[in-house]
Amino acid sequence: MTTEVEIAARMAADSTRNRSRTNRLDTHAIDAVVIGQHRNPFAVLGPHQIATGVWEIRAFIPDARNVEILGWDRDTVLATMERRQEAGFFAGVVKADQRPGYRLRVENLHGSETRYDPYSYGPILSDQDLSRIRDVGSDAPYRILGAHQATIGEVEGFLFAVWAPTASLISVVGDFNSWDGRIHVMRLRHGMGVWELFIPGLKAGTRYKFEIKGPDGHTLPLRADPMAFATEQPPATASVLHAAKDFSWNDQGWIAERSAQDQRKTPMSIYECHLGSWARVSSEGNRYLTYREMAERLIPYVRDLGFTHIELLPITEYPFDGSWGYQPVSLFAPTSRFGTPEDFAAFVDAAHEAGIGLILDWVPGHFPNDPHGLGYFDGTHLYEHADPRQGYHQDWGTYIYNYGRQEVSAFLVANARFWLERYHLDGLRVDAVASMLYLDYSRRPGEWVPNRYGGNENLEAIDFLRRMNETVYSTSPGTLTIAEESTAWPGVSHPTYTGGLGFGFKWNMGWMHDTLRFISKDPVHRRYHHHDLTFGLLYAFTENFILPLSHDEVVHGKGSMLGKMPGDRWQRFANLRAYYGFMWGHPGKKLLFMGGEIAQEREWNHDTGLDWHLLDDPYHRGVHSLIRDLNRVYRDHPALHERDTEASGFQWLISDDAENSVIAWARRGESDDSIVVVISNFTPVPRSGYRIGVPLPGFYQEIMNTDAEGYGGSNVGNLGGVAAEETESHGHPCSLSLTLPPLGTIMLARSPSQNG
The missing domain is CATH 2.60.40.10 (Immunoglobulins)
Structure with missing residues (x-):
């Protein structure tokens, strides 16, 4: 910011430049000020030297009856101003050797007040x-x-x-x-x-x-x-107006620890949350919880379940509740629905004190056409492209940022920095990246403009995303960026210096679609769709993936997670538990949208809280307990997270048993003898003596069984574990003879001996 000495020098220079044309002020200039059409009000209003040692001070105060000029630091009346125009234009003369400091005492219908004159100040920003x-x-x-x-x-x-x-x-x-x-x-x-x-x-x-x-x-x-x-x-x-002073933070230890981590090798289990509908206060008109109330309720809840992060659906201020935050207008303001900026900072601080990271769903891909927003901001297409083939989303009725305009890209990258630096957030999940990358996204031929090479790649958006990622990782160590990118664009989570986009992680949308399609089939038909379970492993290590079961899968007629499951009530819950076990054992970080952990029956509704009464039911309570235990097992066993992004951390054991809908693999940690075997049986038939080859001898302790009685299952299992036998199977020198529970997933952790 410019110094006061520089400001004073500019003010003096302004006075000298304007002196000759302000000695005489014609009525046209006054009229232009009065009707709000003068393009340079500083040339008319404020102090103007009209002769040596004589200054005329002018002010436009429509509601004033009388105006007096006071000294800067005392109430001495230097002059009474003359009304030059009935609408409220006043002028008064004072004597001073240099540009005078002064105040104005204004008398109106409500009394008298003393104020400083905005037009007495020169330029301030350099x-x-x-x-x-x-x-x-x-x-x-x-x-x-x-x-x-x-x-x-x-x-x-x-x-x-x-x-x-x-x-x-x-x-x-x-x-x-x-x-x-x-x-x-x-x-x-x-x-x-x-x-x-x-x-x-x-x-x-x-x-x-x-x-x-x-x-x-x-x-x-x-x-x-x-x-x-x-x-x-x-x-x-x-x-x-907000006085943006430093918040009171207690998370220095968290920030330091975060900066030292390689997040590809740490457990990452994300609870995706829409703050407006996680819970409501029904006794007070179904009102929202405040940020501080959520610090007291949501954060301990998430910690108890063992999630490592909360991902917030967008909380940058948005006008329409039904957009869930994905059509933001004020990108630098946390939504006031839940409290003040200070309240939001307290929520973040509480999360960090509880050991929970916070990820913000960030929307740099488009913005709404609300009349108070960015669209056509100064009477031209300032933030968006003028050509609707480039600047308008037909699907969403929103504007597309003009990433080729430096001021726009600078605005967005600064916004990314703002949330990570100002509010100490731990990451950004970038919404709708595919819509940014492709010029022909959701457009028919003739509805889009090719790039300068004739292709459909949005070169300006690609450059913006790379610059954003480079900036975030260089200025906020330990934070992460996540792309919601639904196509096969190469290198989304690869470094920019290798030609990638530079994201830390990418949502694995293909895995989500394939496996949900499989699990929604009746078990009798699953043998014909076995490839939906295995196909994702062909590309599982091409990116740093997160496996998402997000809000998008439980809205718009798609039903809840439980609602996707076939069969009678017992089978529906067993299917869901088996699927969650399969997901937690699969390579990739985890993301689950709120309500999935209690097996919500109905679709998500942003206008109401979750159906917490369901936890009174043992089946729903069983799923809730399962998620807690899956997070614990995932966190406690390095084989399930240390090599999430490396092919060396995964080994197929059984991939071709489509007839029985059984699938099995081994997960390995940094230590080669750190092994967890994951087996899923996606039929309602229990299987005894099912032999599966394993890479190393030892005792394989059953650390997870989604069919356990405590989760609502039938309690079919392996009595705590199985010792490997020296019987060759599936190309391995030793094997396990297992009991596979119906519609269940089991995990077995190897130790060198039963006592080890």
Whole structure:
């Protein structure tokens, strides 16, 4: 930020430049100010030297009856201002050897108040500051633009800055000026198109927006601040002034430990959560829980279940509840539905104190067309492409960011940094990456524009994603980025220096679709769909994968996880338990959407809380207990997580028993003798004496059986474990003779001996 000495020098220079044309102020200039159409209000308002040692001070205060000019630090009346125009234009003369400091005492219908004049201040942000808003990877966009609490001289207020290069006029409006766009017109500062105004005396918590006149002079709908740090609660749409002081953090140890981890080798079990519908307070009108209430309830719950992370569906402020947050307007503000920015920071801190990481669902792929948002922001297509073939999502009715515009990419990358640095979040799951990568995404021929090489790759979006990932990993060590990318785009989670996109992980959408298709079949037909279980292992190590059972699988008529399962009630629950065991034993990190852990019966509804009463039922309670134990086993056995992304950590044991719908493999940890064998039987037939070859001798302890009585199963199993026999099978020198439970998954951990 510019020093006060530099500000004073600029103010003096402004005065000298304007002196000759401000000696005489014609009525046209006054009229332009009064009707809010003067494009340079600083040339008219504020102090202007009209002769040696004589200054005329001018102010436009529509509701004033009388205005007096007071000294800077005392209540001495220097002059009484003359009303020059009935609408509220005042002027008064004072004598001073240099540009005077002063205050205005305004008398109106409500009494008298003393205020500082915004037009007495010169430019505050430096040209160097302003030029940095184009620096992709810098935090300058959110540190320079927006509304920042500032002290200029000894006066506190808020400094506003907004990027709108083709606007003809911009005003700050709010409760403090009765939303009158004539009163606080901003100064156009820079060739970059940044407008600036310091308004003294404003306090945090005040509502505001920008009134923008487009290049043709037409007044646009009031815009929310793109950089607002806080907002009022939807459906209201105003930005709210926020004093962005440092929060009180207690997570230094967590941050240090996080930075030292290789997350590809650590257990990662993610609880995906929509904060607005995890639980509601039915006794108080079905209201939301607050961030602080969720710190007290959600975080201990997740910790008890053994999840390592919570992934939040988008909490960047969004106007429409039905978008679940995927159509955000204020990307720098945590939604006010659940409390203040301080409350959200306290929620993050509580998660870290409990040993839980927080991942934000982040939406840089598109934005809604709400009139207070970014669309057509300054009367032109500023943030989005002008051509709808590039700038408009037909499926979602949203705008697409123009990643080729440096200011836009800088804005988005700065936003990624903001959440990780300002709020200490542990990662970003990037929504709808496929829609960003392909110019012809969900478009027919003729509805898209090829790139400069004639291809369908969005080269600007690819460059943006790479820059974003490089920035995140260099500025926030220990954090992670995750791509929701549903195609076979190569190298999504490979480093950028090898030609990859640079993400840390990628959702394995193919695994999810294939295995859900398999498990939804009646067991009698599964033999014909066995490849749905095995196909994913052909590419399981081409990326750093997360296995997602996300919110998208339990909405829009798809039914709940339990609802996808065939058979009678017992079989449905057994199928679900077997499938979860299969998932937790499969290579890849884990993600489960809330409600899946209690076997929710109905589809997810964002307007109501989960059906917690289901835990009174032993079958539902059994699934809940199973998830807790799966997370414990996954965490406690390195073979199940250390080589999640490496082919050397996986070994097929049985892949071809389609007739019995049995599948088996061995998982290995960093130590070659660290082995867990995973076997799933996806038929309701228990199988005794089922022989399976294993790579090493020893005792194989049964550490997980999804058919255990405590989970609601039939308790068919192996009485704690089985010793390997020196009987060759499946190409291995030794083997196990097992009892496979019906519709069950078992896991057996090897030890050198039964006592080992």
